[in-house]
Amino acid sequence: MGNPKAFLTIHRQEAGYRPVHDRIHDFGEVEQTLNEKDRRMQASRCMDCGVPFCHWACPLGNKAPEWNDALYRGDWELAYRLLNDTNDFPEFTGRICPALCEKACVLNLTDHEPTTNRENEAAITEHAYQEKYVRVNIPERNGRKVAVVGSGPSGLVAATRLNQMGYSVTVYDKNENPGGLLRYGIPNFKLNKAIIDRRIDILKQEGIVFRFGESINPAKLPDGFDAYVIATGTPTARDLNIPGRDLKGVHFALEMLSQQNRILDGAEYPKDQLVTAKGKNVLVIGGGDTGSDCIGTAHRQGCKSVTQIEIMPKPVEGPDDPKNPWPNWPRTLKTTSSHEEGCERRWNINSLRFIGKDGRLTGVEVQEISWKPNPDGGRPIMESAGKPEIIKAELVLLAMGFLKPEQPEFPDNVFIAGDAANGASLVVRAMASGKATALKVDEYLKGKC
Ligand SMILES: Cc1cc2nc3c(=O)[nH]c(=O)nc-3n(C[C@H](O)[C@H](O)[C@H](O)COP(=O)(O)OP(=O)(O)OC[C@H]3O[C@@H](n4cnc5c(N)ncnc54)[C@H](O)[C@@H]3O)c2cc1C
Ligand code: SF4
Structure with missing residues (x-):
């Protein structure tokens, strides 16, 4: 040591x-x-x-x-x-x-x-x-083929591991480039996309074939493969269906985040399709990491102000979380680099309706709430705790998480990995799932020999 x-x-x-x-x-x-x-x-x-x-x-x-x-x-x-x-x-x-x-x-x-x-x-x-010791390793082929659908971290790990075991791997993705949320979710100020390209270059040299711009229907998987890995993530964001949802200026967080990442990669958008915070008061609904990424992006786009609201109570201020003690993950208040850049943060705030003029968002009516323990032991009960008030906003970003996808019943040679299997989580968990799935595919195909 x-x-x-x-x-x-x-x-x-x-x-x-x-x-x-x-x-x-x-x-x-x-x-x-x-x-x-x-x-x-x-x-x-x-x-x-x-x-x-x-x-x-x-x-x-x-x-x-x-x-x-x-x-x-x-x-x-x-x-x-x-x-x-x-x-x-x-x-x-x-x-x-x-x-x-x-x-x-x-x-x-x-x-x-x-x-x-x-x-x-x-x-x-x-x-x-x-120092150039990240080396290309071209494995000997074992004559079997695997298709991986989705090139996010889970799909990329599954593809890497299976390729190194000798399988001929083809990765399909509906996007124009690989990486999933690494590329089209997480902002460049946290992860420069050249870091993804550098790794993908190696994976290509090692023999993995990538096919972009191909949306695969899970009910009709491409022919010619011995096994399949479905690593399609959690494509559906949680919506907020309150009055005024259709006003111009209310967007899902990823509409802004993925567009910004594409713009940094050279893409151009007509003015009426731009989701920009420039010169606007921005309200981020959702207190998690995606919301925090919206804050950092809004600052860089030149917003006038940014507020983040969360319906749940403020987490305990760390370092210890008495309800989840060491060595477990403490659910304490997290202040990210984006929060440090300036942002009003509020908790226990419920959103009642989006308000607009001439079809455009001008604000959001919200209300302070409190949470009462549920006598039946279920989810706590929400109660009004303040008067409704209006937060001025010309741009709202909905960052309230993603729905866990329901997967159809697949045949035995189809395996599900990452967020597609477990619901929205972390890159490290998606990668671990990709690794475990590669082993399952290998065990399955070896059993078929
Ligand atoms: C804004 C944001 C910020 C985040 N920040 C962090 C962070 O800082 N740290 C962290 O650990 N985690 C973070 N996460 C979570 C993390 O990004 C995800 O948990 C992880 O990317 C999941 O990996 P995945 O491979 O399962 O799916 P994804 O990364 O979602 O990749 C799925 C891929 O499948 C493709 N696909 C989907 N359907 C099809 C189809 N039918 N045909 C072909 N291709 C398809 C998609 O185009 C996509 O490329 C963040 C998430 C978001 C949204
Ligand atoms: S991936 Fe690295 S930083 Fe993340 S939990 Fe594992 S060792 Fe720690």
Whole structure:
């Protein structure tokens, strides 16, 4: 292991974000990096615990103590190999994983200064690309073919793993480019899309065939494959069907987010189809991560103001969550880089109706509510707790989550992965599901030999 006493003298150091006044004017990644010496010092803080809760907490089972030790010793290549063994795309999780492992770190229990696993992961991977030991590995073919429908993180991991096992893999996606929500959901200021392209180039060289712009009907899967992986995500966003929903200016979050990402990739839209926050008061309905991404995007588009409302109560302010103690994930108040850029946040707010003039949105009538415990033990009961009021807004973004898709009954050779199987979740969970699904496909096809 690294330095067994480093955690006693070296404090957790995060690379931090670029200053707000600088980052707010562009869509470049907001997160900075540490120099190599400081990064290795951070890796030295890992105690190589007898029971490493980080393994347990990471859905991919990443072995942080092992690669932290290699990093501390300066063996960057070994660190990458250990990391890449369990994690096919550490450049994605290193940027956008909420780092479930860090909350479960023993150093988080004792002094709330867990190891910086996520940042270490990103640093190891960037080093690997720079030093060119992220290598193309063309496997020997086993004569069997698998189709993967959907090129989000779950589909890409399933495709990568199956390809490396020797299957000839074709990935279909209805979009014009791969990545799913990595490309058409998550803003560039969290994940630069060149990072996706760089990995896809390798996957293509390794033999995976990509077919874009093809929407596959699950009831009519393409012929000629021995097995199929359905990794189509959660395409249906939760709607808010209150009066005025059809006013101009009320949009789903992804209408804005995916359009902005496409614009940054060179796409052009007629003015009447643009979903832009420029010069507008923006109201984001939904207090989660998608809502937070809308806030950061609205700032960069030049909004006048941005407010985020949430129907649920304000989460406890951390670091501890008494209802969900260590090593579980604490459901505490999260303040993202986008929140830091400026935003009014309100909780326990219900939306009553959208208000407009000449067909255009001008505001939203809302009301403060409170939640009463349900005597039957079910979902708490909502009660009015204040007078209706109007929040001025010319743009509303609905960020209230996604519906879990209902899948038809598929034949035995069809497997479902990622959000399509489990409902909207996290990139790391989608990747873990892609990995598990690849194993199931392999077991199934081996059984057929
Ligand atoms: C705005 C936003 C921000 C997020 N930020 C984070 C974050 O910071 N960190 C994090 O961990 N998670 C984040 N998430 C969640 C994360 O992006 C998802 O959990 C993850 O992308 C799910 O991966 P997936 O492969 O299952 O599906 P998706 O990424 O949704 O990919 C599904 C793919 O299937 C394709 N497809 C669908 N139907 C068809 C069809 N019929 N034919 C062909 N192709 C089809 C789609 O075009 C898409 O490319 C965010 C989600 C959103 C919406
Ligand atoms: S993928 Fe996420 S949970 Fe797993 S080790 Fe990396 S940062 Fe931690």
